[in-house]
Amino acid sequence: MPEGDTVHLTAKRLRAALSGHLLLRGELRHPQLVEHDLAGRTVLDVRSVGKHLFTRFDDGRSLHSHLRLDGSWHLYRPGMPWQRPAHQARAVLETAERTAVGFLLHDLELLPTAEESRLVGHLGPDLLDPAWSDDHTAEALRRFTARGASELGLVLLEQRVMAGVGNLYKNEVCFLLGLSPWTLARDVPDPAAAVTLARDLLLRNADRPEQSTTGELARGRQHWVYDRGGQRCRRCGTRIRTAKQGDDVHARMTWWCPTCQPGPSPTRESGNRTR
Structure with a gap:
């Protein structure tokens, strides 16, 4: 999507x-x-x-x-x-x-x-709203923290929390925060940073078709972990892992670096979180 x-x-x-x-x-x-x-x-x-x-x-x-x-x-x-x-x-x-x-x-x-x-009207604040203000940030943060028992990756995708994040930015925000996508929202050390980072990444790419989170536009250099399963992490060299996150039709492929993003991770067999 x-x-x-x-x-x-x-x-x-x-x-x-x-x-x-x-x-x-x-x-x-x-x-x-x-x-x-x-x-x-x-x-x-x-x-x-x-x-x-x-x-x-x-x-x-x-x-x-x-x-x-x-x-x-x-x-x-x-x-x-x-x-x-x-x-x-x-x-x-x-x-x-x-x-x-x-x-x-x-x-x-x-x-x-x-x-x-x-x-x-049911959506959270639109991250690309030209009238974005501190009130929008506060509302997005309130909705984020209210999902404390949900996994970070799923909260980022929840349009009722803040509107605009898709699977690409979900993966990249988690990497840049240094957190596993399976970290519970209540365990995120700085929820405000997650909101700010999501908005910043969307703004960075809002007026061009290319979507870069690394600052590079060259083919194959645009993303940290997204769509890079099995490749080496750009920071530490660990191989990027993949697994699905979410249930049924809402399941989305997820990419993460187990070294740069410590915390809960799924098992390949069950998809359950392990610590």
């Missing part, structure tokens, strides 16, 4: 292409929305909230989309061939100069702009 910075960048690009422009074509190919035609509407704004996107129109409605695992928005010049099959398109928003196509958008809803909170 895309990280919050990917969704933020998608919103930024859609806003630049569509905001203030009249839609000449506004097709919604979702089964529940096929009767709606947005042609003639003007796009007012495109906003991201965590991993959610809202495209706002001048009739007081918003189009909500969530990319999930395989969704994406592409931008084209009118008449350009699409890079994905037309049958995968769920939304087509076209102005005189640009065409935005939403592919494989499983979650798509048209709702009053005033009711956007119905879909995102």
Whole structure:
């Protein structure tokens, strides 16, 4: 599932292409929305909230989309061939100069702009909220510490704690904190550092497609542990280990260095934590 910075960048690009422009074509190919035609509407704004996107129109409605695992928005010049099959398109928003196509958008809803909170009001503070303040930090910290009996990696992924962290940043935050992802939240020495680090990493990559946590953009040098199973740790040389964290459909592959990140770890056989 895309990280919050990917969704933020998608919103930024859609806003630049569509905001203030009249839609000449506004097709919604979702089964529940096929009767709606947005042609003639003007796009007012495109906003991201965590991993959610809202495209706002001048009739007081918003189009909500969530990319999930395989969704994406592409931008084209009118008449350009699409890079994905037309049958995968769920939304087509076209102005005189640009065409935005939403592919494989499983979650798509048209709702009053005033009711956007119905879909995102349960989320924790958005780490990329341009109005981020000390109050946002305090609220994220309160929600984090309230999950004391949960594992750090799972708390970082919990959008109700703070919105925007995906599996990439979960792994990298745990490494940079020097903590096993299976450390209980109540055992994290400095929870505020976890919140600050998560926001800093997202901000660092918010305006570019490349996601680097090491400060390097070269291929293969961008991450500390994420997607580096079996490779040597960049700091100590220990081989990076992998295991799944979470249950059932919520299980996510996890990478960590057992030397740089001491603490609880799973057994390969059961997945249970051992000390």
